[in-house]
Amino acid sequence: MWWQWAALVALGALGSVIFLLTSGPRGALSYLAAELLAAAVFTVSIGAVRWAATMSPAASLVVALMTYVTVIALFAALLARLSPSFVDTPAFAAGLIAAVVVWIAEQLWTTRPRKSG
Numbered sequence: 001m002w003w004q005w006a007a008l009v010a011l012g013a014l015g016s017v018i019f020l021l022t023s024g025p026r027g028a029l030s031y032l033a034a035e036l037l038a039a040a041v042f043t044v045s046i047g048a049v050r051w052a053a054t055m056s057p058a059a060s061l062v063v064a065l066m067t068y069v070t071v072i073a074l075f076a077a078l079l080a081r082l083s084p085s086f087v088d089t090p091a092f093a094a095g096l097i098a099a100v101v102v103w104i105a106e107q108l109w110t111t112r113p114r115k116s117g
Contacts, residue, residue, distance in 0.1 A: 004106040008039055011098045019091040030088040034095025037078075041071055042103040 012035050019027035045067040053060035075096055082089060 027088040027091040030091040031095040034092040035099045038099030
């Protein structure tokens with residue numbers, strides 16, 4: 001959906017300005033990098049789930065669970081391994097959270113029950 005990208009751009013602008021003012025350029029770049037990383041990972045994950053659903057609807061749940069577990073492990077590993085001298089960890093975490101909230105909202109909106117007729 002188009003609004004998830006608009007929300008990410010708006011949150012990216014807002015978050016980067018906030019972290020630029022509070023943490024400097026490293027904070028702003030960390031926030032944007034995390035948001036872009038999360039957006040890329042979720043886009044690929046959603047594509048994988050939709051592809052699996054075309055092959056076998058039952059497989060889409062397994063693929064969805066595997067991609068979400070992989071994403072959580074990736075984000076946790078990144079947060080644990082990133083050097084504080086290289087990345088502003090609070091800004092990076094905030095960027096991840098912002099992107100995850102937008103993507104969860106999009107998934108809830110997309111999969112909501114619809115009235116027929």
